[in-house]
Amino acid sequence: MSESLTIRRPDDWHVHLRDGAMLEGVVAHTARQFARAIVMPNLTPPVTTVEAAEAYRARILAAVPEGLAFEPLMTCYLTDNTDPEEVRRGFESGVFTACKLYPAGATTNSDSGVTDVANIRGVLEVMAEIGMVLCVHGEVTSADIDIFDREAVFIERVMTPLLASLPSLKIVFEHITTSEAVAFVESAPDNVAATITPQHLHINRNAMLVGGIRPHAYCLPVAKREAHRLALRKAATSGSPKFFLGTDSAPHAREAKESACGCAGIFNAPYALESYLAVFDEEEAIAHFEGFASLHGPRFYGLPENQATVAFEKVDTPVPATIATADTELVPFHAGETLRWRFAG
Ligand SMILES: NC(=O)N[C@@H](CC(=O)O)C(=O)O
Ligand SMILES: [Zn+2]
Numbered sequence: 001m002s003e004s005l006t007i008r009r010p011d012d013w014h015v016h017l018r019d020g021a022m023l024e025g026v027v028a029h030t031a032r033q034f035a036r037a038i039v040m041p042n043l044t045p046p047v048t049t050v051e052a053a054e055a056y057r058a059r060i061l062a063a064v065p066e067g068l069a070f071e072p073l074m075t076c077y078l079t080d081n082t083d084p085e086e087v088r089r090g091f092e093s094g095v096f097t098a099c100k101l102y103p104a105g106a107t108t109n110s111d112s113g114v115t116d117v118a119n120i121r122g123v124l125e126v127m128a129e130i131g132m133v134l135c136v137h138g139e140v141t142s143a144d145i146d147i148f149d150r151e152a153v154f155i156e157r158v159m160t161p162l163l164a165s166l167p168s169l170k171i172v173f174e175h176i177t178t179s180e181a182v183a184f185v186e187s188a189p190d191n192v193a194a195t196i197t198p199q200h201l202h203i204n205r206n207a208m209l210v211g212g213i214r215p216h217a218y219c220l221p222v223a224k225r226e227a228h229r230l231a232l233r234k235a236a237t238s239g240s241p242k243f244f245l246g247t248d249s250a251p252h253a254r255e256a257k258e259s260a261c262g263c264a265g266i267f268n269a270p271y272a273l274e275s276y277l278a279v280f281d282e283e284e285a286i287a288h289f290e291g292f293a294s295l296h297g298p299r300f301y302g303l304p305e306n307q308a309t310v311a312f313e314k315v316d317t318p319v320p321a322t323i324a325t326a327d328t329e330l331v332p333f334h335a336g337e338t339l340r341w342r343f344a345g
């Protein structure tokens with residue numbers, strides 16, 4: 001008998017499901033493992049209205065294979081012109097679960113993002129009043145700041161002043177990649193939490209740059225030095241309710257990644273839970289896996305825990321080199337490797 005593990009069904013608190021043929025090709029990977037997911041709004045055009053979010057939610061649900069119970073939780077893409085009353089209406093009608101702050105120009109499809117948080121002050125005040133979560137891509141975009149420093153500088157220039165001026169706002173510092181972000185979240189009050197991706201627990205910047213440039217290890221925020229990876233592993237496996245699962249699975253067609261100007265994003269959805277569980281196993285912290293994957297997120301968002309359970313078996317699980325969609329192929333995270341656990345559903 002192989003070793004096995006059963007936990008409450010997890011949720012993914014940060015995922016890119018895209019649209020059209022890509023959505024059709026990727027959504028089942030997420031829906032198979034996760035009960036709910038916070039769906040990122042960085043489509044072209046971005047999801048900025050209640051109406052657009054309702055239509056996108058319907059397209060997602062239509063693409064989920066029959067028999068899978070999956071609830072997409074929609075987010076509102078904030079721009080300099082977002083109307084606070086649209087946000088309130090979307091939250092109160094149950095369409096928007098959170099708002100997403102992309103600093104303009106920080107990442108994929110962030111051109112319509114926010115140029116200065118002062119421009120969304122009215123929106124943030126309404127969010128604090130109604131208890132709505134702000135999801136943040138935490139990187140500055142100034143040309144004079146080195147790409148490896150952009151998260152740490154964001155804490156000083158944006159996060160700290162924002163929290164000081166609106167101390168009750170619920171903030172998720174997403175896909176954190178630095179020890180500075182870990183320390184910031186640990187020392188902040190309970191209304192500040194962070195998501196951590198599988199890739200930032202597994203790889204440092206060498207994985208991207210040593211022995212040749214590896215576009216499939218490139219995402220934003222970019223992987224940092226080993227010391228940061230170790231800080232992230234410690235935080236994720238600590239049992240602290242401030243850290244929870246958010247894959248940031250971000251599929252791009254193979255040819256868009258393997259290019260002279262390759263897109264940022266790692267497609268980790270197919271083996272997301274196996275990838276996280278490997279880390280908890282290596283850190284001898286399997287007892288904290290359920291909290292990270294299934295309990296801390298709903299607690300932070302004020303949503304119920306899932307009732308269903310999922311099981312894992314400790315058996316070798318080879319990850320394919322590529323995964324086909326209708327019109328392209330995707331290279332998954334861990335392509336060609338063997339993971340030690342298998343998600344058994
Ligand atoms: N993480 C990434 O590298 N890319 C994401 C955007 C994001 O989450 O920043 C994408 O949409 O491709
Ligand atoms: Zn991001």
Ligand SMILES: [Zn+2]
Nearest residue numbers: 016040248250
């Ligand atoms: Zn993302």
